[in-house]
Amino acid sequence: MKKTLVICFAAYLILINTSANAAALEAEKSTGVIAIDGIANEKAWQSPPWHPIDQLILGKMPSAEDFTGRFKIIWDEKQLYLLVEITDDVLFDQHADPKxxxxxxxxxxxxxxxDASGGNHQFSYNAFAYHVALDNQAVDIGEKNADGSDNFVLLNDHLTSYWQRSESAPHKVVWEVALRVYDDSFNFNADDQHPVVLSLGKKLGFMLAYCDNDGSKEREHFIGSTxxxxxxxxxxLGYITADVFQRLTLVN
Ligand SMILES: [Ca+2]
Ligand SMILES: [Ca+2]
Ligand SMILES: [Ca+2]
Ligand SMILES: [Ca+2]
Structure with a gap:
């Protein structure tokens, strides 16, 4: 009886664990060159499905005009490519300092x-949480400073980002990002850092979110893809642990 209980409990734990990652994603292989210019006219963007950014993480659920978002994701050996469509009524950049x-x-x-390892990454490079700002700069929390204080690091060479407003809908932004993937051996202070070569069947942890602020002191809501x-x-929890990320598989 005791053994059965233990087995049931173990199965329950596995269930909880997999349900957190339930929204698995696949990235199709890119069929051509993607120009990172905020114009989604590449053939490679036609067939992949849209994925919604509609899961509230912080704040109150916004109206459709306040925020709506969705994305596509594809890959080649060198990088992942994201096409992100955002509707945001007010674009707001109150702090000039990117960090x-x-x-x-x-x-x-x-x-x-x-490597889809999951686990804590808040002050390590076990995983990354790139905040890509309206000036296209990317920032994350790095390893702590020697005095124990937080160390925000610009990682602009990890990605290429460009967005522009849509001609058809003035509050819609079309955003393209090419993201080089670095593993947990990344060293911010070394010069010879190289992204990994991506390959068919590779599994990664991934999640996409948007911080929306329309003029408040702090962000008004934070909405993610899972x-x-x-x-x-x-x-x-995403900035602390990769356990809450989705599973992304690179397919043909
Ligand atoms: Ca393009
Ligand atoms: Ca908004
Ligand atoms: Ca990892
Ligand atoms: Ca906004």
Whole structure:
């Protein structure tokens, strides 16, 4: 009886664990060159499906005019490519310094865990949480400073980003990003850092989110691509642990 209980409990734990990652994603292989110019006219963008950015992480659920987002993802050996369509009524960049309170400015946030290991990445490069700002700069939390203080690092050479407003809908932004994937051996202070070569069948941890602020002191809402299981009522866990990311598989 005791053994059965243990087995049931173990099965329950596995169920909880997999449900957190339930929204698995696939990235199709790119069929040509993607110009990162905020214009989605490449043939490679036609066939992949859209994925919604509609899961509330922080704040109150916004109206469709306030925020709507969706994305496509494809890959080649060198990088992942994201096409992100955002409708946001007010674009807001209150802090000029790209490393100061960057999460309170409008930005897309790309979470990536090269080896799908999961686990804590807040002050390590076990996974990355790139906040890509309206000036196309990318910032994450690096390893702590020697005095124990937070160390925000610009990682602009990890990605290429460009967005522009849509001609057809003035509040719609078309955003293209090419993201080089770095593994957990990344060293911010070394010069000879290279992204991994991506290959068919590779599995990564991935999540996409948007920090929306329309003029408040702090961001008004934070919406992601997967439903995060709350811990003590808090779903804002992606910047701490890669356990809440989705599973992304590179397919043909
Ligand atoms: Ca393009
Ligand atoms: Ca908004
Ligand atoms: Ca990892
Ligand atoms: Ca906004």
């Amino acid at each position: 100061h309170l960057y999460w309170d400015d409008d930005c897309i946030e790309i979470f990536i865990d090269e 439903d995060i299981k709350a811990v003590n009522g808090n779903k804002n």
